[in-house]
Amino acid sequence: MELFGAIITLLGAIFLLIASIGLVRMPDVYNRLQVGTKATTLGTILSLIGLAIVIPGWSGKLILLIIFVMMTNPVSSHVLARAAYYIKLPYTSRTVVDKLKVSDKVLNVEMEKRYGLESKTLKVK
Amino acid sequence: MEYVALTVGFIVIMAGLWAIMTRKNIIRIIIGFSIFDTGLHIVMVALAYVKGRTAPILDNTVALDDAVNLIVDPVPQALVLTAIVIGLGVTALMLIFAMKLHREKKTLDIRSFKDLKW
């Protein structure tokens, strides 16, 4: 049983390795984010699950860590992707379609009409 | 292992000093200060390490009766803990002064602050 947990941990480490290789190979920011988020999340989760199998007494904190990683990692990559989109980082030349650019202008105008100025301008202090 | 940490700490201290002395931008100088800080802490913790021993926290893996032979030195660790917190305060103060200097001259180049030079 301990051996099984150790092998799962090794599998997680291999996924982390794949994530870093993908980070080096992919051509633009969005694809790097794709590889980075998915492979690191599964890699870390598998490592922690493997450790929880090796030592069942530790599973409380390990479960908390797993929930924490699953909560924060997609959110941070979403915020990064949004920032990368708004500072207009270039796509790779193989990109086929960009629906957000088409509807961006229309939606912005709509937003302003619907929420007035307070949606765009926040008063701070 | 403690030798590796000691060497790395020394090199990081030297790098921080180098950054403080040669960089021209004030933000870079503050970054150099923070690097210097980190290296100093590594050196202090590495000097407190005792071969093959574990952290000075007693639980069911470290028995109370035999603690003298199992743990590392807790005193320098407490010192470094204090030093890190004070380092944050000092860094924040330096950054505030950098902000005020930038408000005065609209630049952060250290060569343009010559008011006290004669």
Added chain:
Amino acid sequence: MVNIILSTALAIIIISIAITMIRFVKGKSSVDRVIAFDIMTIASIAMIAILAQLLGRIIYLDIALVYGLLSFLAVIIIAKYLEKSL
């Protein structure tokens, strides 16, 4: 046996951090470097957990928790700085 496999996993994670360094040094834009930073810290969480097992102290897991929390905040604040809405 278990310890050997776990040390191998540790070695693989360190190698992956070293490969991520390539993107950190090379990366064209700042966002690339932030992604590299993110991956490095998440790999370090797994590394700390495995180290805690190898050294046999459960208390080291607390550090992994704080580590993940603060790196998440750092990534958020850098992203908001880059999109000029801090």
Added chain:
Amino acid sequence: MKNFSITFIVLMVVWILLNNSFRLEILIPGAIVAFVISLFACRLCNVFVDMKLTPKAFAYTFIFLGVFFIDLIKSNLDVARRVLTPSLPINPGIVEVKTTLKSKFARMLLANAITLTPGTLTVEVKDESFFIHCIDVQDDDIEGASKDIVKKFEKYLEVIYG
């Protein structure tokens, strides 16, 4: 009141997981701290309100987690295949999908699930449309993409959160 009690329960679960024990002298300080924090955060924490507490919802939660984990593993195998192939078989683009979910917490879960499943990454959320970056675009009109990406999670979240 409902969201106060749910926040309290969540915080107590976190406390028990952290301390890893059920004894009374640990539970009592935890209860006091959780009570104070829930009081402090209850005007902020209005996200749990639309959670349904029926047996069917609980069952569907577990089914959702199962589907999600299978998809997570599938997505990783997919990513590994793409990364390790020498010719890098990608075909990226941003597509738009529609969702019918109203609850904010459910929408966050949906977006996180989309981010973690094969070849998709949520870039922006506006009202009821999600803009998703796909690593391999199959179908770039709204309905087709929605059917591919969103529907498999939406039908469970629909039951859990209404």
Added chain:
Amino acid sequence: MKNIFIIIIIAAFGVMLYPLFEDFSGNDELSELASFYAQKENVEKVNSANLVTAVVVTYRGLDTLGEVTILFLAAAIIAFSLRKHSVERDLRRNSEIFKTASKVLIPIIMMVGVYIFMNGHLSPGGGFQGGAVLASAVILMLLAFPNIPFNSKLFAYTESISGLVFVGLAAIGALIGSGYLDNAILPLGTFGELLSAGAIPVIYSFVGLKVGAELSNILNEFQSVQSDN
């Protein structure tokens, strides 16, 4: 030319530090002071499982008092030298997912912070780390909801009351116990439980609240002088 001068200075510094490196041959046993702290009867006198906490709170408690004072002075100087001005800022709206996630995360982060400083005598952690985690919850709130009014009065009161309680507990130690910052003013309890180590968890909790409030105030000062660019 200038660089050569700098290199000479740094090399001189290195030579100055080199004896530290040369004489160090790896410790094989504890120093005298540390082995005094680690002996069984002395550990049982304080009853704290984490010896670093014992050193920070009781043996060298005055240092902690000075440290907290320095942090308070830094916060006061920062608040004094930053001129507040109200500007209307043109911020991009936060993404809805980030807002919802931070609503879920903020109470959990606060709970983790409270856990860290209440278990300072059992696990690595304590007032300063727990205070930093509490401040990170506040900074997440400031990032996600910039238009929520920040109640700086509440934080100022929390900070001053915690500081007063810290000093008061220390003085009570001098009155009832054996010295300033003595932790035996409360029953010591069994070794290794949450409610043990006398006054250490109480003192560290108030240190944590004080540090958290101070750091939150510093971060709020920094946040409030941002302007558009």
Added chain:
Amino acid sequence: MSYLLIISILLGIIMLAMAGIAIYHKSQVVAIIAAGALGLFASVMYLLLSAPDVAMTEAAIGSGLSTIIFFYVLNRIRTTDEKEEQQLKK
């Protein structure tokens, strides 16, 4: 115990590379991120030197909050940042 030695050597190399990037990189943002990453890896090093208290403090305060304060200040003085970098390069 040999694996700890190897890990510490690799960590040391990564830390030195981070320090180099923090000093010499053109962009200030990357320099600050590298300084933060230096602190994070230093905290793993403290863990190897069996000082978990210091590791936690470094991860929370020395690396996390310092980076946050740096970015607030950098956001305030951003207007001349790029120009400054250009001038310094010459």
